[in-house]
Amino acid sequence: MKPKVLIGITGGIAAYKVAEITSQLVKAKVNVRVVMTEAATKFITPLTFSALSQQKVLTSIFPNSPSGEKDVIYPHLYPATEADAFVVIPATANAIAKLANGFGDDIVCCSALSIKSDCKRIFCPAMNVQMWEQAVVRENVKKLNQFGWHQIGPEKGRLACGTSGYGRMSSPSAITQIILSSIF
Numbered sequence: 001m002k003p004k005v006l007i008g009i010t011g012g013i014a015a016y017k018v019a020e021i022t023s024q025l026v027k028a029k030v031n032v033r034v035v036m037t038e039a040a041t042k043f044i045t046p047l048t049f050s051a052l053s054q055q056k057v058l059t060s061i062f063p064n065s066p067s068g069e070k071d072v073i074y075p076h077l078y079p080a081t082e083a084d085a086f087v088v089i090p091a092t093a094n095a096i097a098k099l100a101n102g103f104g105d106d107i108v109c110c111s112a113l114s115i116k117s118d119c120k121r122i123f124c125p126a127m128n129v130q131m132w133e134q135a136v137v138r139e140n141v142k143k144l145n146q147f148g149w150h151q152i153g154p155e156k157g158r159l160a161c162g163t164s165g166y167g168r169m170s171s172p173s174a175i176t177q178i179i180l181s182s183i184f
């Protein structure tokens with residue numbers, strides 16, 4: 001059976017890079033599901049990820065028209081409870097704060113509350129250098145690490161906002177390799 005990876009996309013400019021990661025994972029014979037925050041859908045459409053993963057993309061914990069499918073009635077539980085790895089890419093400062101403090105008010109952080117205890121947890125921070133250096137962000141990142149989340153990046157380099165420093169998301173190929181090595 002194919003390993004199952006759940007990707008949680010949050011609202012950062014690097015969200016477009018997740019398309020490449022999704023495509024690479026599918027090519028590597030991984031069953032990929034995608035959940036997106038509302039903010040993430042402002043940067044890239046769910047359609048891109050449905051097309052690449054050939055699976056439904058969830059963007060809400062409250063579906064418009066509940067049906068008999070379990071991920072439509074209980075999107076906060078499925079596909080999260082079935083995932084072998086859960087990867088938040090990019091992880092915004094906001095998402096990191098929610099994940100570190102057990103929030104459940106969007107489909108990404110709610111999924112994090114429903115994954116199995118042995119599910120691999122990975123987050124890939126990406127943000128402006130000043131956001132990354134804020135004491136509150138540093139504290140939330142530390143908490144996530146203590147809760148067993150594997151952190152990938154960020155790297156130092158040119159940032160989308162025109163500045164440079166730490167905050168640039170790691171490359172899609174590096175992230176893909178780490179995800180693959182966590183599940184195979």
Ligand SMILES: Cc1cc2nc3c(=O)[nH]c(=O)nc-3n(C[C@H](O)[C@H](O)[C@H](O)COP(=O)(O)O)c2cc1C
Pocket residue numbers: 009010011012013014037038039040091092093094095106126127128131
């Ligand atoms: C153009 C633009 C780019 C943004 N890029 C980032 C980013 O890279 N990292 C980040 O933490 N927040 C970024 N933000 C702010 C987030 O979108 C905002 O905090 C949002 O509430 C995050 O929601 P989410 O964590 O639920 O997805 C950006 C906002 C805008 C308008």
